[in-house]
Amino acid sequence: MARKHKKHEEHENHERWLVSYADFITLLFAFFVVMYATSNANEEKQKEFEDSIKLNLHLVGNGSNSNGNAIDDAIAELVMPVGNYPRKGGPQEVEDFVERSLDKSMDGDQKKQAIQDIYHDSVGVRIALAASTFFPEGSAKLKMSALTSLDKVADVLKTNKKRIIIEGHTDDVPIVGQLFPSNWELAGGRATAVVRYFVKYHNLDPKRFVAISYGDQKPIVPNDNDDHRAMNRRIEIFIVTDDKKVDI
Known part of the structure; x- marks a missing residue:
């Protein structure tokens, strides 16, 4: 008599939200680090900080990245000192x-x-x-x-x-x-x-x-x-x- 194989139900991962939550906390922490690091405007340190971000995101020298300009603009916005050019001002x-x-x-x-x-x-x-x-x-x-x-x-x-x-x-x-x-x-x-x-x-x-x-x-x-x-x-x-x- 053939043995019947019982199909095991796939286990549902109820902890996937932790990954997204961890990413969010990391980004939030990075944001406050950026705000602190750029609170005192120093052009050389700001440039070093920007290059460090690009390096860690594997952006330096990546000319084939079609989103490179958009990412560079986003980084520029991120490291812009608080109270800088009034973009919506007259x-x-x-x-x-x-x-x-x-x-x-x-x-x-x-x-x-x-x-x-x-x-x-x-x-x-x-x-x-x-x-x-x-x-x-x-x-x-x-x-x-x-x-x-x-x-x-x-x-x-x-x-x-x-x-x-x-x-x-x-x-x-x-x-x-x-x-x-x-x-x-x-x-x-x-x-x-x-x-x-x-x-x-x-x-x-x-x-x-x-x-x-x-x-x-x-x-x-x-x-x-x-x-x-x-x-x-x-x-x-x-x-x-x-x-x-x-x-x-």
């Missing part, structure tokens, strides 16, 4: 953020010499740089002494992915020399030099930038004395907060 909030950031990173004399003005309109925020601090007279070559100040501005631009328009402005004194036929070329050369510096030495995305020359066509004060002409010689870094209002 021009006024962004201006306040820029002002606070530069006040924190630059001493009073450095900011006074480098930053001519910070202001906003309905489209975005402008950081006006004093051209005489960053360029020799009649030149589009950046002064070595001014690069530290430009580095501080670059740090502000790294906090967001907004489009940036670099505008070159001069006074109305005709330029003398063979390198630049007119103030148009001088202003354009200076704007382009700033873009090149941001892209080459700070790895900012070149797709974010536009360089424009206004020459002497947009003075902020009359060119009637040396002080006014110095104010008109400027580089304006325009952070566009509303792309829909800018055609460039």
